[in-house]
Amino acid sequence: MxxxxxxxxxxxxxxxxxxxxxxxxxxxxxxxLDEWGYPLLAAGPIPVRLLRRARAAAAACPVLAxxxxxxxxxxx
Amino acid sequence: MDAQVLWYVSRATGVVSLxxxxxxxxxxxxxxxxxxxxxxxxxxxxxxxxxxxxxxxxRFGLSRAGVHRLHREMSLVALVFLxxxxxxxxxxxxxxxxxxxxxxxxxxxxxxxxxxFGAVAVDLLLAVGVxxxxxxxxxxxxxxxxxxxxxxxxPLAVLHTAFTAGGDMASLWMQLVxxxxxxxxVAAALRWRRRDQHPDALARRAGDLRHLAGxxx
Ligand code: HEM
Ligand code: SF4
Numbered sequence: 001m002x003x004x005x006x007x008x009x010x011x012x013x014x015x016x017x018x019x020x021x022x023x024x025x026x027x028x029x030x031x032x033l034d035e036w037g038y039p040l041l042a043a044g045p046i047p048v049r050l051l052r053r054a055r056a057a058a059a060a061c062p063v064l065a066x067x068x069x070x071x072x073x074x075x076x
Numbered sequence: 077m078d079a080q081v082l083w084y085v086s087r088a089t090g091v092v093s094l095x096x097x098x099x100x101x102x103x104x105x106x107x108x109x110x111x112x113x114x115x116x117x118x119x120x121x122x123x124x125x126x127x128x129x130x131x132x133x134x135r136f137g138l139s140r141a142g143v144h145r146l147h148r149e150m151s152l153v154a155l156v157f158l159x160x161x162x163x164x165x166x167x168x169x170x171x172x173x174x175x176x177x178x179x180x181x182x183x184x185x186x187x188x189x190x191x192x193f194g195a196v197a198v199d200l201l202l203a204v205g206v207x208x209x210x211x212x213x214x215x216x217x218x219x220x221x222x223x224x225x226x227x228x229x230x231p232l233a234v235l236h237t238a239f240t241a242g243g244d245m246a247s248l249w250m251q252l253v254x255x256x257x258x259x260x261x262v263a264a265a266l267r268w269r270r271r272d273q274h275p276d277a278l279a280r281r282a283g284d285l286r287h288l289a290g291x292x293x
Contacts, residue, residue: 016216019274022107025141037274060141062107063216 005045009071010054012041016065023066027057045071082168087244089161091253094237096154097201098257101230103147105268107140148208155205158198187240194236200229230261 010030019037029050030042046054046068058066138146162178165171173191177184179199181192207214207222214222237245237254244250 019276022141022144025139036276056141056145060144062144064212 003048005047006051007071008046008051008054008068009044010041010046010058011067011069012039013065013067014038016063017061018063018065020062022060022062023057026060027053030054031057039066082164083170086161086164086168089157089164090237091244091250093154093157093161094233094257095253096150096157097230097233098260100147100151100154101226101261102264103143103150104226105264107144107147108268151205151208155201158201162198190236190240193232194240197229197232197236200225200232204229234258 017038019033021033021037021039023039024031024033027050030046030053031039034040054068058064058068166173166175166178171186173184173186177191177195179195181195181199182188184191184195203222204226207219211219234254234257239245245254
Protein backbone atom coordinates (compact mmCIF):
# COMPACT_ATOMS: atom_id res chain seq x y z
CA MET A 1 0.00 0.00 0.00
CA UNK A 2 1.28 3.46 -0.83
CA UNK A 3 2.37 5.56 2.06
CA UNK A 4 -0.05 8.40 2.62
CA UNK A 5 1.51 10.05 5.68
CA UNK A 6 5.01 11.43 6.07
CA UNK A 7 6.84 11.29 9.37
CA UNK A 8 6.96 15.07 9.40
CA UNK A 9 4.82 17.50 11.27
CA UNK A 10 4.57 21.25 11.59
CA UNK A 11 5.89 22.70 14.81
CA UNK A 12 4.54 26.10 15.76
CA UNK A 13 6.28 28.49 18.12
CA UNK A 14 3.58 30.65 19.70
CA UNK A 15 6.14 33.02 21.21
CA UNK A 16 7.67 33.93 17.86
CA UNK A 17 4.42 33.91 15.92
CA UNK A 18 3.25 37.40 15.04
CA UNK A 19 -0.02 36.41 13.43
CA UNK A 20 1.00 37.25 9.89
CA UNK A 21 -1.30 34.44 8.76
CA UNK A 22 0.60 33.68 5.59
CA UNK A 23 1.01 30.04 6.60
CA UNK A 24 -2.75 29.52 6.51
CA UNK A 25 -2.90 30.83 2.97
CA UNK A 26 -0.24 28.39 1.84
CA UNK A 27 -1.77 25.39 3.60
CA UNK A 28 -5.48 26.01 4.15
CA UNK A 29 -6.14 22.26 4.50
CA UNK A 30 -3.99 22.09 7.61
CA UNK A 31 -4.05 25.55 9.14
CA UNK A 32 -6.93 27.81 10.04
CA LEU A 33 -6.62 31.16 11.75
CA ASP A 34 -8.36 31.92 15.00
CA GLU A 35 -10.23 35.16 15.39
CA TRP A 36 -7.03 37.02 16.19
CA GLY A 37 -5.19 35.68 13.20
CA TYR A 38 -3.12 33.09 15.05
CA PRO A 39 -2.89 29.70 13.38
CA LEU A 40 -4.59 26.53 14.60
CA LEU A 41 -2.82 23.50 13.19
CA ALA A 42 -4.35 20.17 12.29
CA ALA A 43 -2.90 17.45 14.52
CA GLY A 44 -0.86 14.52 13.27
CA PRO A 45 1.65 13.88 10.52
CA ILE A 46 1.60 15.74 7.22
CA PRO A 47 0.01 13.66 4.46
CA VAL A 48 2.31 13.05 1.50
CA ARG A 49 0.04 14.97 -0.84
CA LEU A 50 0.31 18.10 1.32
CA LEU A 51 4.05 17.98 1.90
CA ARG A 52 4.90 20.62 -0.70
CA ARG A 53 2.27 22.95 0.64
CA ALA A 54 3.47 22.41 4.20
CA ARG A 55 7.01 23.30 3.12
CA ALA A 56 5.64 26.44 1.48
CA ALA A 57 3.76 27.33 4.66
CA ALA A 58 6.93 27.07 6.72
CA ALA A 59 8.91 29.07 4.15
CA ALA A 60 6.23 31.76 4.02
CA CYS A 61 6.40 32.58 7.71
CA PRO A 62 8.20 35.93 7.98
CA VAL A 63 9.36 35.18 11.53
CA LEU A 64 10.09 31.48 11.05
CA ALA A 65 7.63 30.53 13.76
CA UNK A 66 6.62 27.46 11.82
CA UNK A 67 9.00 24.60 11.16
CA UNK A 68 8.69 21.26 9.49
CA UNK A 69 10.20 18.72 11.85
CA UNK A 70 10.40 14.95 12.22
CA UNK A 71 7.59 13.69 14.41
CA UNK A 72 9.93 12.11 16.91
CA UNK A 73 11.62 15.47 17.53
CA UNK A 74 8.48 17.46 18.13
CA UNK A 75 7.06 17.92 21.57
CA UNK A 76 3.74 16.15 22.32
CA MET B 77 29.35 40.09 -34.13
CA ASP B 78 28.76 43.76 -33.62
CA ALA B 79 31.30 44.90 -31.07
CA GLN B 80 28.68 47.05 -29.40
CA VAL B 81 26.34 44.19 -28.63
CA LEU B 82 27.67 43.71 -25.11
CA TRP B 83 27.31 47.38 -24.37
CA TYR B 84 23.68 47.26 -25.44
CA VAL B 85 23.14 44.12 -23.41
CA SER B 86 24.54 45.86 -20.38
CA ARG B 87 22.32 48.90 -20.76
CA ALA B 88 19.22 46.84 -21.40
CA THR B 89 19.75 44.44 -18.51
CA GLY B 90 20.58 47.39 -16.27
CA VAL B 91 17.16 48.94 -16.90
CA VAL B 92 15.43 45.61 -16.44
CA SER B 93 17.28 45.12 -13.13
CA LEU B 94 16.05 48.45 -11.84
CA UNK B 95 12.47 47.73 -12.84
CA UNK B 96 12.62 44.31 -11.17
CA UNK B 97 14.18 45.74 -8.02
CA UNK B 98 11.44 48.33 -7.89
CA UNK B 99 8.87 45.55 -8.16
CA UNK B 100 10.63 43.62 -5.38
CA UNK B 101 10.59 46.71 -3.16
CA UNK B 102 6.91 47.36 -3.81
CA UNK B 103 6.00 43.72 -3.17
CA UNK B 104 8.12 43.69 -0.01
CA UNK B 105 6.39 46.76 1.34
CA UNK B 106 3.03 45.28 0.39
CA UNK B 107 3.61 42.24 2.61
CA UNK B 108 5.35 44.01 5.43
CA UNK B 109 3.73 43.86 8.82
CA UNK B 110 0.35 42.25 8.85
CA UNK B 111 -0.77 44.09 5.73
CA UNK B 112 -4.24 42.84 4.93
CA UNK B 113 -4.33 40.32 7.76
CA UNK B 114 -7.93 39.55 8.66
CA UNK B 115 -7.20 40.27 12.31
CA UNK B 116 -5.34 43.52 11.76
CA UNK B 117 -6.35 46.96 12.85
CA UNK B 118 -5.23 49.89 10.74
CA UNK B 119 -2.51 52.02 12.31
CA UNK B 120 -3.24 52.57 15.93
CA UNK B 121 -7.01 52.17 15.83
CA UNK B 122 -8.78 49.89 18.28
CA UNK B 123 -8.61 46.13 17.59
CA UNK B 124 -10.56 44.96 14.61
CA UNK B 125 -13.52 42.67 15.24
CA UNK B 126 -13.12 38.97 14.62
CA UNK B 127 -12.12 38.07 11.09
CA UNK B 128 -15.08 38.42 8.77
CA UNK B 129 -13.31 36.52 6.01
CA UNK B 130 -10.83 33.74 6.33
CA UNK B 131 -8.01 35.53 4.56
CA UNK B 132 -7.17 39.14 4.11
CA UNK B 133 -7.92 41.03 0.94
CA UNK B 134 -5.73 40.19 -1.99
CA ARG B 135 -3.25 42.63 -3.51
CA PHE B 136 -2.37 42.91 -7.16
CA GLY B 137 -4.90 40.10 -7.70
CA LEU B 138 -2.82 37.76 -5.55
CA SER B 139 -3.26 36.35 -2.08
CA ARG B 140 -0.96 37.84 0.53
CA ALA B 141 1.06 34.64 0.49
CA GLY B 142 1.27 34.98 -3.29
CA VAL B 143 2.61 38.52 -3.03
CA HIS B 144 5.17 37.33 -0.55
CA ARG B 145 6.27 34.46 -2.78
CA LEU B 146 6.56 36.79 -5.74
CA HIS B 147 8.67 39.12 -3.60
CA ARG B 148 11.11 36.32 -2.83
CA GLU B 149 11.22 34.81 -6.28
CA MET B 150 11.41 38.03 -8.21
CA SER B 151 14.40 39.12 -6.14
CA LEU B 152 16.31 36.14 -7.53
CA VAL B 153 15.34 37.07 -11.09
CA ALA B 154 16.51 40.62 -10.42
CA LEU B 155 19.85 39.28 -9.22
CA VAL B 156 20.28 37.29 -12.43
CA PHE B 157 19.68 40.38 -14.56
CA LEU B 158 22.06 42.34 -12.39
CA UNK B 159 24.79 39.74 -12.86
CA UNK B 160 24.35 39.98 -16.64
CA UNK B 161 24.30 43.78 -16.45
CA UNK B 162 27.60 43.86 -14.57
CA UNK B 163 29.33 41.02 -16.40
CA UNK B 164 28.54 42.47 -19.81
CA UNK B 165 29.81 45.90 -18.78
CA UNK B 166 33.06 44.38 -17.54
CA UNK B 167 33.60 42.10 -20.51
CA UNK B 168 32.70 44.81 -22.99
CA UNK B 169 35.62 46.77 -21.63
CA UNK B 170 34.51 50.01 -23.24
CA UNK B 171 34.47 51.85 -19.93
CA UNK B 172 37.48 50.06 -18.49
CA UNK B 173 35.98 48.84 -15.23
CA UNK B 174 37.45 45.98 -13.29
CA UNK B 175 36.04 43.47 -10.85
CA UNK B 176 37.08 45.55 -7.87
CA UNK B 177 34.95 48.46 -9.06
CA UNK B 178 31.90 46.22 -8.81
CA UNK B 179 32.20 45.91 -5.05
CA UNK B 180 34.47 48.72 -3.89
CA UNK B 181 32.88 52.13 -4.43
CA UNK B 182 34.36 55.33 -5.81
CA UNK B 183 37.58 53.89 -7.23
CA UNK B 184 36.46 53.53 -10.82
CA UNK B 185 38.24 55.48 -13.55
CA UNK B 186 34.95 56.10 -15.25
CA UNK B 187 32.11 58.03 -13.62
CA UNK B 188 33.51 57.12 -10.17
CA UNK B 189 30.76 58.66 -8.09
CA UNK B 190 27.79 57.09 -9.88
CA UNK B 191 29.49 53.77 -10.56
CA UNK B 192 30.39 53.91 -6.87
CA PHE B 193 26.73 54.24 -5.91
CA GLY B 194 26.08 51.19 -8.03
CA ALA B 195 28.82 49.33 -6.15
CA VAL B 196 27.36 50.21 -2.74
CA ALA B 197 23.95 49.10 -4.01
CA VAL B 198 25.48 45.80 -5.13
CA ASP B 199 27.05 45.28 -1.70
CA LEU B 200 23.79 45.97 0.10
CA LEU B 201 21.84 43.82 -2.32
CA LEU B 202 24.22 40.93 -1.78
CA ALA B 203 23.86 41.32 1.98
CA VAL B 204 20.07 41.35 1.72
CA GLY B 205 20.02 38.41 -0.68
CA VAL B 206 22.55 36.19 1.08
CA UNK B 207 21.08 36.85 4.53
CA UNK B 208 17.66 35.94 3.17
CA UNK B 209 18.92 32.68 1.75
CA UNK B 210 20.40 31.90 5.17
CA UNK B 211 17.35 33.23 6.93
CA UNK B 212 16.69 30.11 8.98
CA UNK B 213 20.18 30.32 10.55
CA UNK B 214 20.14 34.05 11.34
CA UNK B 215 18.38 35.60 14.35
CA UNK B 216 15.29 37.38 13.17
CA UNK B 217 16.28 40.91 14.33
CA UNK B 218 19.63 40.61 12.56
CA UNK B 219 17.99 39.40 9.37
CA UNK B 220 15.47 42.19 9.49
CA UNK B 221 18.11 44.83 10.18
CA UNK B 222 20.04 43.70 7.13
CA UNK B 223 16.83 43.43 5.12
CA UNK B 224 15.87 47.02 5.85
CA UNK B 225 19.08 48.24 4.19
CA UNK B 226 17.11 47.58 1.01
CA UNK B 227 15.68 51.04 1.58
CA UNK B 228 19.17 52.49 1.15
CA UNK B 229 20.02 50.16 -1.70
CA UNK B 230 17.15 51.15 -3.93
CA PRO B 231 17.73 54.94 -4.08
CA LEU B 232 21.41 54.26 -4.75
CA ALA B 233 20.43 52.01 -7.64
CA VAL B 234 18.20 54.77 -8.99
CA LEU B 235 20.97 57.38 -8.77
CA HIS B 236 23.37 54.99 -10.43
CA THR B 237 20.86 54.42 -13.22
CA ALA B 238 20.06 58.06 -13.71
CA PHE B 239 23.48 59.64 -13.57
CA THR B 240 26.10 57.19 -14.76
CA ALA B 241 27.54 58.87 -17.81
CA GLY B 242 26.91 57.22 -21.13
CA GLY B 243 23.58 55.80 -20.01
CA ASP B 244 20.30 56.36 -21.71
CA MET B 245 19.05 59.11 -19.46
CA ALA B 246 19.16 61.57 -22.34
CA SER B 247 16.24 59.81 -23.95
CA LEU B 248 12.66 60.45 -22.99
CA TRP B 249 11.66 56.81 -22.64
CA MET B 250 14.40 56.25 -20.10
CA GLN B 251 13.37 59.31 -18.12
CA LEU B 252 9.81 58.01 -18.10
CA VAL B 253 10.90 54.55 -16.93
CA UNK B 254 12.96 55.95 -14.07
CA UNK B 255 10.19 58.38 -13.09
CA UNK B 256 7.63 55.56 -13.08
CA UNK B 257 9.88 53.51 -10.81
CA UNK B 258 10.27 56.35 -8.37
CA UNK B 259 6.54 57.00 -8.33
CA UNK B 260 5.84 53.30 -7.68
CA UNK B 261 8.19 53.08 -4.72
CA VAL B 262 7.12 56.38 -3.20
CA ALA B 263 3.46 55.39 -3.48
CA ALA B 264 4.16 52.01 -1.90
CA ALA B 265 6.13 53.68 0.88
CA LEU B 266 3.27 56.06 1.65
CA ARG B 267 0.89 53.12 1.72
CA TRP B 268 3.38 51.23 3.91
CA ARG B 269 3.33 53.96 6.55
CA ARG B 270 -0.37 53.30 6.99
CA ARG B 271 -0.06 49.54 6.94
CA ASP B 272 -2.30 47.28 8.92
CA GLN B 273 -1.05 46.38 12.34
CA HIS B 274 -2.15 43.56 14.54
CA PRO B 275 -3.57 44.72 17.88
CA ASP B 276 -0.98 42.51 19.59
CA ALA B 277 1.84 44.25 17.72
CA LEU B 278 0.56 47.62 18.89
CA ALA B 279 0.24 46.34 22.45
CA ARG B 280 3.78 44.92 22.28
CA ARG B 281 5.16 48.24 21.10
CA ALA B 282 3.29 50.13 23.82
CA GLY B 283 4.70 47.65 26.33
CA ASP B 284 8.24 48.20 25.02
CA LEU B 285 7.80 51.95 25.37
CA ARG B 286 6.54 51.65 28.93
CA HIS B 287 9.45 49.40 29.70
CA LEU B 288 11.90 51.90 28.24
CA ALA B 289 10.30 54.77 30.12
CA GLY B 290 10.57 52.72 33.31
CA UNK B 291 14.27 52.19 32.78
CA UNK B 292 14.92 55.85 32.20
CA UNK B 293 13.19 56.94 35.35
C1 HEM C 1 17.51 40.98 -2.65
C2 HEM C 1 16.41 41.57 -2.97
C3 HEM C 1 15.37 41.96 -1.93
C4 HEM C 1 14.96 43.25 -1.66
C5 HEM C 1 15.46 44.50 -2.34
C6 HEM C 1 13.96 43.15 -0.62
C7 HEM C 1 13.29 44.25 -0.08
C8 HEM C 1 12.29 44.17 0.89
C9 HEM C 1 11.58 45.29 1.45
C10 HEM C 1 11.78 46.75 1.06
C11 HEM C 1 10.71 44.81 2.37
C12 HEM C 1 9.76 45.60 3.27
C13 HEM C 1 10.46 45.71 4.61
C14 HEM C 1 9.66 46.41 5.64
O1 HEM C 1 9.55 47.64 5.58
O2 HEM C 1 9.11 45.74 6.52
C15 HEM C 1 10.85 43.38 2.41
C16 HEM C 1 10.13 42.53 3.24
C17 HEM C 1 10.33 41.16 3.33
N1 HEM C 1 11.18 40.40 2.55
FE1 HEM C 1 12.48 41.12 1.17
N2 HEM C 1 13.79 41.84 -0.27
C18 HEM C 1 14.62 41.06 -1.05
C19 HEM C 1 14.75 39.69 -1.03
C20 HEM C 1 14.07 38.82 -0.16
C21 HEM C 1 14.25 37.39 -0.12
C22 HEM C 1 15.20 36.57 -1.02
C23 HEM C 1 13.45 36.92 0.86
C24 HEM C 1 13.35 35.45 1.23
C25 HEM C 1 13.31 35.01 2.43
C26 HEM C 1 12.74 38.05 1.44
C27 HEM C 1 11.81 37.99 2.49
C28 HEM C 1 11.10 39.08 2.99
C29 HEM C 1 10.15 39.01 4.09
C30 HEM C 1 9.78 37.75 4.88
C31 HEM C 1 9.65 40.31 4.28
C32 HEM C 1 8.63 40.76 5.31
C33 HEM C 1 9.40 41.25 6.50
C34 HEM C 1 8.53 41.73 7.62
O3 HEM C 1 7.42 42.18 7.38
O4 HEM C 1 9.00 41.66 8.76
N3 HEM C 1 13.14 39.19 0.79
N4 HEM C 1 11.82 43.02 1.50
S1 SF4 D 1 3.01 32.71 9.05
FE1 SF4 D 1 4.24 32.57 10.92
S2 SF4 D 1 3.79 34.43 12.07
FE2 SF4 D 1 2.25 34.10 10.53
S3 SF4 D 1 0.56 33.12 11.55
FE3 SF4 D 1 1.79 31.60 10.52
S4 SF4 D 1 3.23 30.96 12.07
FE4 SF4 D 1 2.39 32.88 12.81
